[in-house]
Amino acid sequence: MSLARRLWEENRDLAQAALEHRFVRGIGAGTLPEENFRRYVAQDAFFLEAFARAYALALARSPEREGMYAFFELLSGVLEELELHKGYAQKWNMELEEVSPNHATLAYTDFLLATAGLREVGEICAAMTPCMRLYAHLGQSLAREGSGEENPYAEWVRTYADPEFEKLASRLEELLDRYGEDTPATRSAYRxxxxxxxDFFESASNGTSGGRR
Structure with a gap:
């Protein structure tokens, strides 16, 4: 079993917790209050900008040309994802650039940027892969459950259930397998x-600053 697959399987409990979270269930059923989704979009846009910067740092630290090309491809994917959020912002007259990150968002972005700035490429991949693999898992799971076009969040489900997003998640897992080592630091970063x-879903769901475990 590859390192990426092993880490995913070892963290299935958290993947299941995310899938069963009331925020995700609300998206799948179309019952999530719009206010909660707006809050999520605003915070996620801030997060994705940090995620893009982490890819850029990984690209700069890549030890070979193939890795540089792959991280560039993944960075481009995040920028496309941000376009989805811009669409939501235009619909709701939101100014994403003026969003103040809450505690849960900052905890995540600080962790990502510190890892990307200080650690080796393999550990950077371990810190970034869960986001991509989890969202692919959530999108595909909700699509299988039958989230229809009448769902106000159907576009969100389509985005993360799309085979193209699965390709990006798999690409990052390939980089984790290529550069990562099965060490306590790698396992810790992934978990x-x-x-x-x-925590991010919890924060968006309850409207507080989020908690740390």
Whole structure:
């Protein structure tokens, strides 16, 4: 079993917690209050900008040309994802640039940028892979459950259930397998990112600054 697959399987408990979270269930059923989704979009846009910067740092630290090309491809994918958020912002007259990150968002972005700035490429991949693999998992799971076009959040589900997003998640997992080592630091980075994902949903759901475990 590859390192990426092993880490995913070892963190299935947190993936399941995310899938069962009331925020995600609300998206799938179309019952999530719009206010909660707006709050999520604003915070996620801030997060994605940090995620893009982490890819850029990984690109700069890549030890070979193939890795540089791959991180560039992944960075481009995040910028496309941000376009989805811009669409939501225009619909709701939101100014994403004026958003103040809450505690849960800052906890995640600080962790990502510190890892990307200070650690080796393999550990950077371990910190970033959970976001991509988890969102692909959530999108595909909700699509299988039958989230229809009448759902106000159907576009969100389509985005993360799309085979193209799955390709990006798999690409990052390939980089984790290529550059990562099965060390305590790698395992810790992966699990911390998964926990921060659940915290992020909790923050968007309850409207507080979020908690740290």
């Amino acid at each position: 911390r990112a998964m926990r921060l994902e659940v």
